[in-house]
Amino acid sequence: MDVNLEQLFIDFVRDNKKPLYLFAYSYVKNEQDALDIIQDSIQKAWQSLHKVEKIAQLKSWFYQIVARTAIDFLRKMKRIQVMDEEEISYVSPQQQDTYEDVDLENAMDQLPYPLKEVIILRFFEDLKLEDVATILNIPLSTAKSRLYKALKLLKIELSVEGSK
Template identity: 50%
Template sequence: MDSTLEKLLVCFITENKENVYRLAFSYVKNAENALDIVQESIHKALASSTTLKSEGSMKSWFYRIVVNTSLDFLRKQKRVQLVDDKTLELHSPAREDAYPDIDLEKAMDELPHPYRTVIVLRYFEDLKIEEIAEVMNENVSTVKTRLYQALRKLRIQMNSEMLEEVK
């Protein structure tokens, strides 16, 4: 990798660190672990920077590293999740308006990883379908199908949960 592309990568990571952290946090639900994943992802990106072809593919290339590092972490942890103060605050019934967010968060947690990844990348990270396909190393049509199915599952999940609350 030439030094110009490496400098652009460092700038990209610096400018997008909050988004990258949020993406890692969406998987591990723990601030400390998310920071570890971001740090490991940066290390992996710099170590394998020769595989980066162009500036145009930088975002999807780096997000793929973050997603894969997050999934590797979860595999190693066998989904044992520590709950930190920030997560406890999110789940405490302190404010009435927090409930819809908690329902969405709970529904998102129940989605299989490929579906959750598509939702997070599309609606929280604002990636285009084509960029998501690059990140996930999938066809555009597969991503569209997963997005549709994920939204359907979320809608079904959210509706059934809301119905249970009404009973």
């Protein structure tokens, strides 16, 4: 394996630990689960680092791994989940989300997940639409249409929230 690529990967993870954590957290809404996803993603990426063809694609390649790992985690949790939400909130310590814009958070929660993913990657992770399409493994045209639809729904939801 290329030693230079290994060091670039280590530097990338170190320099982007907070955005990567927030990205994983946006999927699972739990601090410990997000940290586990990042740890698993780093391990998976390290084992397949030799597959990176272009260093310029390192960011989108790793975000794709994080997204897939988070989705796999959520699928696994769907099968395991036994308690209802009320029981979980009673048993677990309360996690405080640090969104500054509650209306935006509520509007984002109303979006279907495929639309929410595009918004998170494009605006919260500041990725190009081409990279969003690569990470989600969808055509660019699909990423564009999901972004347009999500923005339209957010605008409607925020205008409804604002008029309350």
